[in-house]
Amino acid sequence: MITNHASESSSGAPSRPRSADDLVWRALSDPSRRLILDRLRERPHTTGELCRYFESTRFAVMKHLKLLEAAGLVLVERRGRERFNHINPVPIQEIYRRWIRPFEALPADRLLRIKRLAEAREEKE
Amino acid sequence: MITNHASESSSGAPSRPRSADDLVWRALSDPSRRLILDRLRERPHTTGELCRYFESTRFAVMKHLKLLEAAGLVLVERRGRERFNHINPVPIQEIYRRWIRPFEALPADRLLRIKRLAEAREEKE
DNA sequence: CAGATATGTGACCATTTGGTCACATGATAA
């Protein structure tokens, strides 16, 4: 009976260095961080301003900003004691170009099959 | 001294029901799952076939597939004892249309500022 | 039917993650 067990000794996630792309995906995966980016899309905000949009504390927002900055999605402009957070659209565009756009080109026959599968699934509910 | 503490009693994430969009973002945030989708983009694969691309065990791959299915990114076609996993491009396209595309339209003056900030940051490294 | 194949489930575990706070520092305004 084959059950596909691990051959190497390993347990849990080995915490790899994380690629640049992965940092971006990871940063985008959290709804609070996406909300921050939504605000920054309108105009730059200081950290304090951003905090007003959230239930959680300033510290949580700062952690989010740190992740967003590490991913290159947010650029920081220090002015006096204030920190202005600007959005950087480039990483998002890269993600789109390199990973999302290729998914738009599927042959018509496959799309038809997919559509049928989706309909079959909906009927089951 | 203002430090912005929590007003309501709360600790840790309250585990909300997660919106449909969030399921998709969450599913896309893991590199193994993106790799699965890369394979499925070429052609449908059975679960066993997919396992060959990964170091981790079949169980991990199955968990990933379950998440991808819950997010609507993978549609399952059962054929005998085999399970064919098909990619569904629709959720990705929705994410793009509703969230990513809007980031492409930033006014030129803001883009220029952002470019300068990015350059200043590069020099610091 | 009997064994091999392909997938599914629940329990369990270590790490990561998102969150809190006490405490600290640098800039501003009265």
Next chain:
DNA sequence: TTATCATGTGACCAAATGGTCACATATCTG
């Protein structure tokens, strides 16, 4: 210059996450 404001850091905590395995079921194939 002194109190206030805006931001930063490290420690800590509970929950989510990604992973493993023992065990189970259903489907071929000889």
